[in-house]
Amino acid sequence: MSVYENFDEQKQFACRVIADHARTTAFSIADGILPGNEGRAYVLRKIMRRAIYHGREHLGFKDSFFYKVCDFVVDQMKDAYPELDVQREFIGKMVRIEEERFGNTLTVGLKRLEELMQRRLTHWEIDGVNDLGVGTIPLSELAKLYDTYGTPIDLIYFILNTDTRGKHRIAREEKWKVYDEISNHSFVITDISEEDFRKVFENELREIQKQSDIGKTKQKENIKPIYTAMERTSVRSNFHGYEKTQVEDAKIVALVKDDQQINELKEGEEGLVILDETPFYAEAGGQVGDTGTLFNSEAQIKVFDTFAPIAGIVLHKSKIEKGSIKIGDEMTATVDAEKRDATRRNHTATHLVHAALREVLGTHVKQAGSVVAPNYLRFDYTHYQPLSDAEIQDIEDLVNREILKNDAVNTDLMSIEEAMQTGAMALFGEKYGSQVRVLRIGEGVFSKELCGGTHVRATGDIGSFKITSDEAIASGVRRIRAITGLDAFARFREDENLIEKSLGALKTQRDNLPNAIEKLQEELKRTRREVEELKMKIAAGAIGTASSNGDEAKDVSGVKVLAKVVEGLDANAMRQLSDNLLHKLKSGVIVLGRKDEAKVSIIVRVSDDLTGRVKAGNIIKELAPIIGGRGGGKPDMAEGGGSEPEKLAEAIGASYDVIEKMLS
Numbered sequence: 104m105s106v107y108e109n110f111d112e113q114k115q116f117a118c119r120v121i122a123d124h125a126r127t128t129a130f131s132i133a134d135g136i137l138p139g140n141e142g143r144a145y146v147l148r149k150i151m152r153r154a155i156y157h158g159r160e161h162l163g164f165k166d167s168f169f170y171k172v173c174d175f176v177v178d179q180m181k182d183a184y185p186e187l188d189v190q191r192e193f194i195g196k197m198v199r200i201e202e203e204r205f206g207n208t209l210t211v212g213l214k215r216l217e218e219l220m221q222r223r224l225t226h227w228e229i230d231g232v233n234d235l236g237v238g239t240i241p242l243s244e245l246a247k248l249y250d251t252y253g254t255p256i257d258l259i260y261f262i263l264n265t266d267t268r269g270k271h272r273i274a275r276e277e278k279w280k281v282y283d284e285i286s287n288h289s290f291v292i293t294d295i296s297e298e299d300f301r302k303v304f305e306n307e308l309r310e311i312q313k314q315s316d317i318g319k320t321k322q323k324e325n326i327k328p329i330y331t332a333m334e335r336t337s338v339r340s341n342f343h344g345y346e347k348t349q350v351e352d353a354k355i356v357a358l359v360k361d362d363q364q365i366n367e368l369k370e371g372e373e374g375l376v377i378l379d380e381t382p383f384y385a386e387a388g389g390q391v392g393d394t395g396t397l398f399n400s401e402a403q404i405k406v407f408d409t410f411a412p413i414a415g416i417v418l419h420k421s422k423i424e425k426g427s428i429k430i431g432d433e434m435t436a437t438v439d440a441e442k443r444d445a446t447r448r449n450h451t452a453t454h455l456v457h458a459a460l461r462e463v464l465g466t467h468v469k470q471a472g473s474v475v476a477p478n479y480l481r482f483d484y485t486h487y488q489p490l491s492d493a494e495i496q497d498i499e500d501l502v503n504r505e506i507l508k509n510d511a512v513n514t515d516l517m518s519i520e521e522a523m524q525t526g527a528m529a530l531f532g533e534k535y536g537s538q539v540r541v542l543r544i545g546e547g548v549f550s551k552e553l554c555g556g557t558h559v560r561a562t563g564d565i566g567s568f569k570i571t572s573d574e575a576i577a578s579g580v581r582r583i584r585a586i587t588g589l590d591a592f593a594r595f596r597e598d599e600n601l602i603e604k605s606l607g608a609l610k611t612q613r614d615n616l617p618n619a620i621e622k623l624q625e626e627l628k629r630t631r632r633e634v635e636e637l638k639m640k641i642a643a644g645a646i647g648t649a650s651s652n653g654d655e656a657k658d659v660s661g662v663k664v665l666a667k668v669v670e671g672l673d674a675n676a677m678r679q680l681s682d683n684l685l686h687k688l689k690s691g692v693i694v695l696g697r698k699d700e701a702k703v704s705i706i707v708r709v710s711d712d713l714t715g716r717v718k719a720g721n722i723i724k725e726l727a728p729i730i731g732g733r734g735g736g737k738p739d740m741a742e743g744g745g746s747e748p749e750k751l752a753e754a755i756g757a758s759y760d761v762i763e764k765m766l767s
Contacts, residue, residue, distance in 0.1 A: 117161035124154035125172040128198060129180070133190040135469040137485045137579035138201045144471075144485075144579060151198070152205050156255050159209075167206075170198035193467050197579075200487055212254030216262060219244055220279075239280045239289065246307040260300050263292045283307070329362055330412045333377075340417035344382045344393070344557060345514070348438040353378040353397075355432045359418070369427040376404070376419040376428070382438050383419055385411035389473035390450055390556040392420075395438040402426030404434070443557065445477035448565045448587045451512055451558045452502065453480050454542060455568070456583060457528075458550040459501040460484055463494055471580050475556065478590055482583045483576065490573045490581075502568045509563030510545030517541060528552045567591040638671045639680055656691060659759055660766040662713060663691030666758040668751055672697055674704065681708045681740075692717065694726070694758040696751045703730050703748040705755075707741045714738035717765045725761045729754040 107118055131147050138148035151169065158164040174195055181188040219240055240263075248254040263279045282289040283303055292300070338357050343350055358365050360374035368374045376397065383406065386392035392409030403425035411417050419436075428434070453473055460468045464486055472483035490498070519539050523529070527541045528551065542558060544550040559565060566588040576582045586594055602613065611619040656663040665684060669677060674697075681693045685708045693708040705726055707719040719741035723734040727743035730750050734743015 114161055117157035120157045121154045121162075121169070121172055124150045125169065125176050126180075128154070128169075129173045129176040129187060129194055130184070132194045132197050132467070133184075133187050135467050135485060137197060137467070137487065139485075139577045139579040144577075148201070151201055152255070155202055155205050156209070156258070159206075160258075167199060167202045169202050170195050173198050190467070193465065197467075197487060209254065212248050213258075213262075216245075216248055216254065216259065219248075239282055242281050242283045242303065242307050245281065246304060249304070250308060256301055256304050259304075260292070260297050326412050327362055329359065329364065330416055333357060333416055334413050338377060339415045340378055340411075341380050342382075342384070342417065343380060344384045344438065344443075348382050348395075348440045348443055350378075350380050350382045350436045352433045353380045353436045355428060355430050355434065358428070358430060367427060367429045368421075368423050370423050370425060373420075373422045376406075376421045377416060378419065378434065378436060381409075381417050381419070381436055383409040383417060383436065384438075384443075384557055385409045385417045387411065388554060388556050389453070390446060390475040391477075393438045393446075394442060395436070397421065397428075397434040397436050399432065399434050402428050402432070402434075404428065442477040444559075444564075445588060445590070446475060447557050447559050449477070449480040449585075450475040450554075450556045451542075451544075451562065452565050452568055452585065452587045453482055454544065454550045454552055454554070454558075455502045455505050455562070455565075456480070456482050456498070456585065457484070457552070458544075459498045459505075460486075460583075462501060463497045464490075478586070479571075480585050480587070482585070484581055484583070485579055486581050487579055489575070490583075495570055495573065499568060499570055505544065505549060506562045506565045506568060508545070509561050511561050512558050513543045514558070515541045515543060522553055526551060567595075569594055635673075635676050639676055639683075656688060657759060659692075659763050662717070662762065662766060663688055664694070664759055664762055665691065666694035666755045668696045668698075668755055670697070673699075677704075677706055681706050684708075685710060692719075692722070692758075692762055694722070694755060696730075696755045698748040698751060701748065702744060702746060703732075703751045704742065704744040705730070705734065705751075707736070707758075709739050711739060717762055721765065722758065722761055726754045726758060729757060 107115060110118065128147065128151050131143075131150075136143050136147050138144060138151055154172075155169050158168055174191065177187045177191050177194065181191075187194070245259055248259060249256055263281070279292045280289050281292055281300075340356075355376060356379050357377040358368055358374055359377070360368065360372070365374070368376075378397075383393040383395065384390065386409065393406070394408065395406045397404040397406060397419065402423065404421045405424055406419045406421050408420040409417060410420070453475055457468075457470055460482075467485065469485045470483065471485055474481040516538055517525075518537060519529075522539050522541050525541065525547075527543075527547075539553050540555050542550075542552055542554040544562060568585060568587050569591040570583055570585045571594070572582075572584045574582050602616070605620075606613060606616060609616070609619040609623065656665045658664075665688060669680065672680060677695055677697055681695050684695075685691070685693050688710070690710045690712055692710075692713065694705065696703065696705045705723060707722045707726070709717060709719045709722075718738040720736045720738060723736060723741040723743040727734040727745060729747075730743075730745030731747035732743055732745025734741060736742055
């Protein structure tokens with residue numbers, strides 16, 4: 104009999120979940136999907152974490168195990184799917200990273216849940232903690248545990264139902280009430296099934312995840328009824344922007360204002376203009392919409408943006424600067440050629456960036472979104488760690504090398520099936536028609552992708568390329584920002600000016616600049632230390648002077664108490680001063696307060712021989728409310744802060760009475 108057959112039903116179910124999810128994980132990562140917080144990446148993350156959770160919770164695995172199961176999947180499936188074996192190392196690395204991350208987030212999430220349960224008992228009362236023993240937690244807080252920390256829904260439900268962790272008992276009945284802000288009602292967790300709890304939980308999650316806009320451009324897909332109605336009529340715009348930036352005799356076929364079709368737009372008014380022929384590119388595929396002008400002998404119109412809620416209906420967001428326009432009027436439509444050229448440079452550079460990333464980092468890199476504007480490009484891509492300086496340099500070198508080749512940029516129109524057969528890359532989530540445009544740089548060896556945007560005629564038109572930043576935007580998703588053409592030259596000139604000014608200020612040569620900065624930093628650190636030491640001596644000296652007048656330490660019920668306001672010290676220096684004073688006092692209590700702009704803080708120290716009679720944490724809890732704050736700590740040291748610095752002297756003065764009451 105196998106080990107599996109000896110397992111109970113729950114363990115067998117866990118084994119089946121792990122096996123099924125390991126297969127999905129291996130194939131997904133081999134296909135370039137990495138665990139994350141958006142779309143298919145989010146689905147993969149949930150699949151992986153469910154399997155890892157079952158292994159830890161029901162099979163008792165303490166160490167990483169899931170990557171081994173995925174490796175076994177590769178062994179079993181590699182003959183039929185050789186791409187799995189090619190990506191074996193990468194699959195293992197990605198699974199180990201996610202498994203380690205989930206182990207940490209699971210621990211952090213459970214700790215956060217404990218904090219929520221404790222805080223609902225003491226501070227964050229909605230329905231409060233009443234005589235029936237019911238504590239209340241908002242559903243949104245619980246949803247964030249899952250969305251931020253990956254804490255499984257079933258585990259949250261289990262803990263709130265049983266409180267087996269034994270740290271947050273709530274009087275007699277020990278029930279938790281969950282408040283749903285969306286439906287504006289609450290329910291006791293023990294009165295709802297796990298399935299129903301999951302439904303309301305997932306509704307809350309959807310609200311949270313609606314706020315994310317990773318990879319999206321600014322115009323949202325929000326098709327209004329007016330445009331659907333237009334689609335049924337003869338209202339159409341033919342796009343000529345691939346060949347030209349100006350179209351004469353373009354006829355106005357529709358006007359829209361405030362989501363209503365109108366017949367006329369007058370001077371000073373804003374609205375949407377639809378032409379039968381247009382050179383304006385409507386925002387799509389990450390490329391921003393064109394700007395420019397519409398004009399005839401009687402009217403002048405400024406176009407701020409261009410977008411298309413439905414394919415074939417191009418909306419020119421416009422303002423009438425002179426005259427008025429009506430349906431049927433003919434206009435000359437002119438795109439801002441300078442901005443269009445800059446946008447084309449950035450768009451072609453985006454394709455080069457994608458190819459360079461795959462060349463430098465590996466074929467697991469996939470595009471996860473982009474924005475192509477006249478003055479910058481933004482490229483989101485799947486990768487598991489920050490780019491190193493060497494990798495950034497390699498990517499820049501590759502792109503600039505392709506620019507210097509001055510290869511022709513060609514576009515071929517073909518069916519989607521033909522495009523796929525040529526090896527052209529398509530973007531997941533993009534909508535393609537039966538006919539697609541395939542962008543080919545040179546012979547298409549370095550870059551060949553499906554793209555409907557506008558591009559340069561040859562890579563040399565881009566001029567130059569410079570990465571300005573690389574940052575994480577989600578787990579497994581990073582974002583490059585870069586500039587090209589004249590913007591890149593402007594950046595180089597700006598860098599040169601900064602370097603020259605730095606050389607002048609530091610009075611050094613270019614090749615010695617890093618050493619000069621490092622030396623300056625060391626001098627600054629040494630000076631700061633000397634200043635802090637001087638402040639400490641001044642503060643200690645001021646207290647010592649007060650001592651000579653008999654005003655330093657007071658006798659309170661046989662205990663020496665020193666309470667003072669100190670000036671010019673930061674938090675660390677005040678802690679050090681309290682330590683020095685307590686050492687000199689040997690036996691007693693130190694209470695020090697300081698102001699820092701609009702904030703105020705207090706530190707309390709109690710010598711070890713007195714912690715049985717008076718505790719620092721109890722003292723700070725009495726003093727902190729006086730300064731409009733709160734605090735806490737251990738018996739020998741406690742700290743607190745507040746927002747009412749004008750009451751600091753009152754709080755310090757009150758410390759003697761507080762300590763006297765505790766000693767009595």
